[in-house]
Amino acid sequence: MTRALPTPPTPERRQLWRSRLYRWDSKGTPYAFVAPFFVVFAAFGLFPLLYTGWLSLHQVSLYHVNQARWVGLGNYRDLFTGAPSRFFWNALRNTVTLGALSTVPQLAMAIGLAHLLNYRLRARGFLRTALLAPYATSVAAATLAFALIFSPEGGMANWFIHLFGFGRVDWEAGRWSSQFAIATIVTWRWTGYNALIYLAAMQAVPGELYEAAAIDGASRLRQFWHVTVPALRPTILFTVVISTIGATQLFGEPFLFGGQSGHQGGADNQYETLGVLMYDQGFHNSMLGRASAVAWTMFALLLLLGLVNALIARRLRRSQ
Amino acid sequence: MARAGRTHHAGPVTYAVLVLAALASLFPLYWTLVAASTDAHRVVSSPPPLVPGANLFKNLSYVWHHAGGRGMGPALLNSTLVASSVTLGTVVFSVLAGFAFAKLRFAGRGVLMGLVVATLAVPAQLSVVPLFILMRQLGWGNHLQALIMPTLVTAFGVFFMRQYLVQALPTELLEAARTDGANSLRVVWHVVLPIARPAMAVLGMLTFVQSWNDFLWPIIAMNGATNPTVQVALAGLGTGWSTDWSVIMAGALIGTLPLLLVFVLFGRQIVGGITQGAVKG
Numbered sequence: 007m008t009r010a011l012p013t014p015p016t017p018e019r020r021q022l023w024r025s026r027l028y029r030w031d032s033k034g035t036p037y038a039f040v041a042p043f044f045v046v047f048a049a050f051g052l053f054p055l056l057y058t059g060w061l062s063l064h065q066v067s068l069y070h071v072n073q074a075r076w077v078g079l080g081n082y083r084d085l086f087t088g089a090p091s092r093f094f095w096n097a098l099r100n101t102v103t104l105g106a107l108s109t110v111p112q113l114a115m116a117i118g119l120a121h122l123l124n125y126r127l128r129a130r131g132f133l134r135t136a137l138l139a140p141y142a143t144s145v146a147a148a149t150l151a152f153a154l155i156f157s158p159e160g161g162m163a164n165w166f167i168h169l170f171g172f173g174r175v176d177w178e179a180g181r182w183s184s185q186f187a188i189a190t191i192v193t194w195r196w197t198g199y200n201a202l203i204y205l206a207a208m209q210a211v212p213g214e215l216y217e218a219a220a221i222d223g224a225s226r227l228r229q230f231w232h233v234t235v236p237a238l239r240p241t242i243l244f245t246v247v248i249s250t251i252g253a254t255q256l257f258g259e260p261f262l263f264g265g266q267s268g269h270q271g272g273a274d275n276q277y278e279t280l281g282v283l284m285y286d287q288g289f290h291n292s293m294l295g296r297a298s299a300v301a302w303t304m305f306a307l308l309l310l311l312g313l314v315n316a317l318i319a320r321r322l323r324r325s326q
Numbered sequence: 327m328a329r330a331g332r333t334h335h336a337g338p339v340t341y342a343v344l345v346l347a348a349l350a351s352l353f354p355l356y357w358t359l360v361a362a363s364t365d366a367h368r369v370v371s372s373p374p375p376l377v378p379g380a381n382l383f384k385n386l387s388y389v390w391h392h393a394g395g396r397g398m399g400p401a402l403l404n405s406t407l408v409a410s411s412v413t414l415g416t417v418v419f420s421v422l423a424g425f426a427f428a429k430l431r432f433a434g435r436g437v438l439m440g441l442v443v444a445t446l447a448v449p450a451q452l453s454v455v456p457l458f459i460l461m462r463q464l465g466w467g468n469h470l471q472a473l474i475m476p477t478l479v480t481a482f483g484v485f486f487m488r489q490y491l492v493q494a495l496p497t498e499l500l501e502a503a504r505t506d507g508a509n510s511l512r513v514v515w516h517v518v519l520p521i522a523r524p525a526m527a528v529l530g531m532l533t534f535v536q537s538w539n540d541f542l543w544p545i546i547a548m549n550g551a552t553n554p555t556v557q558v559a560l561a562g563l564g565t566g567w568s569t570d571w572s573v574i575m576a577g578a579l580i581g582t583l584p585l586l587l588v589f590v591l592f593g594r595q596i597v598g599g600i601t602q603g604a605v606k607g
Contacts (some may be wrong), residue, residue: 137347
């Protein structure tokens with residue numbers, strides 16, 4: 007192609023060479039620029055995704071990963087109806103309840119806080135930064151701090167509710183109390199983050215809408231419900247999707263909240279999520295095939311959620 | 327133009343609620359400091375301590391030397407190395423790919439961009455088992471590259487940069503540079519990078535925070551490592567037999583401080599970045 011250039015380049019030749027180089031540059035460069043993403047994703051994203059699917063049809067030990075034994079849909083059958091199904095359905099239920107306990111209050115408080123942050127405020131920068139500080143805290147550090155607060159022996163939570171005349175709660179042992187405590191960690195970490203997202207969307211709402219509503223005699227609360235919330239619908243949907251995906255994969259908080267029994271989601275698996283179940287099956291019980299089946303079940307669940315979400319989004323658009 | 331709601335001044339109730347929310351956000355961090363400065367007995371006593379005690383440096387020094395096998399020093403270094411590499415890779419590759427998707431014409435652009443967006447939805451959980459096997463076969467088990475390589479690019483980064491450059495980068499400027507005979511690399515260096523700098527800073531900070539705080543994959547890839555990252559070292563403190571909460575909280579404090587420092591220094595930009603990414607996302 008451009009290999010043959012034995013004679014010293016004449017001006018015309020140099021011109022030709024340059025235009026060729028230019029064409030090659032403008033044609034090839036875009037692919038060179040996007041290639042790193044696709045190469046890394048193919049190697050560490052797509053390939054593992056498919057490999058997980060293949061592994062889920064095998065029995066594989068953590069210690070002999072080369073000796074995979076074909077079991078077909080056996081792992082899925084075990085998970086749904088066999089001996090471990092008790093753990094699977096329990097984890098699925100916990101994922102749903104923990105997800106609801108952490109997502110709903112988190113988003114409701116976030117939208118309220120965003121509404122307040124949208125007023126003319128002093129110290130706005132400080133308030134925003136303070137609300138976002140939990141976002142900069144790691145799952146590990148935050149969970150350890152809350153595990154101490156909710157500690158059944160001398161924890162601050164029990165001392166606090168005792169001030170109001172309530173008795174001691176064993177935050178770790180009960181199904182609802184432990185899930186409430188874990189949901190508190192998630193809510194603490196993400197409320198400010200979501201509030202800022204809502205705030206940004208609120209600032210894009212045209213002021214005339216509020217003026218018109220005010221002229222019609224709408225109170226501030228009515229303005230919030232009839233102007234702000236409808237205008238924020240796409241953003242609300244976005245945060246619901248993101249939070250739901252996050253909740254489906256919940257792992258670090260339940261894992262670390264339980265200390266010694268964290269890998270199984272509490273002594274009675276009372277807060278074992280699907281994410282924790284996958285870890286427990288794969289990296290604690292050494293059954294990588296079954297862990298892969300849990301992972302693919304989670305994937306299917308997320309796809310289902312995505313589908314439901316797309317349907318809702320379409321309905322919302324139609325109703326507008 | 328009057329922005330929504332801004333015309334109203336905040337009343338005392340608004341301030342009260344916001345200050346309360348800010349306190350609730352900051353209290354667990356303060357509590358970490360307080361607990362880290364007490365001792366095993368005082369930290370779980372009733373009423374709980376609310377002001378720092380005298381043992382902060384004793385506890386810090388203990389975890390600094392004993393946490394996670396070799397102490398928190400190497401762990402901090404490891405986390406810094408991982409988060410910096412991941413941030414550098416993500417920012418550079420995202421600018422290049424974002425620029426290509428925003429401003430260059432090439433066959434298959436739409437399909438490829440669609441693929442990028444689709445990969446946003448693939449959860450990390452799905453790939454940890456094969457990644458674990460893969461890393462072991464590559465001989466990367468317990469090595470830092472096992473943590474760096476899989477997250478060297480993110481779909482979010484590419485998407486974020488594309489959205490930014492579509493608007494911020496004038497096409498005329500590119501054409502002018504082209505007419506002057508600049509090749510693609512020169513265009514990137516002299517035109518794209520200066521304009522993308524604010525977005526690069528935001529993406530860099532978001533990526534650093536995320537990489538530093540990543541938990542699931544490090545705990546699997548580095549489980550039992552004698553030389554772990556901060557999060558793995560913290561997890562070791564939390565799930566170990568030790569129940570001296572004051573020492574555990576000293577570890578949590580060390581693990582949180584560097585990031586909070588970054589946050590205090592660049593909080594404004596991070597706040598801006600999250601709102602920016604959200605409106606466009």
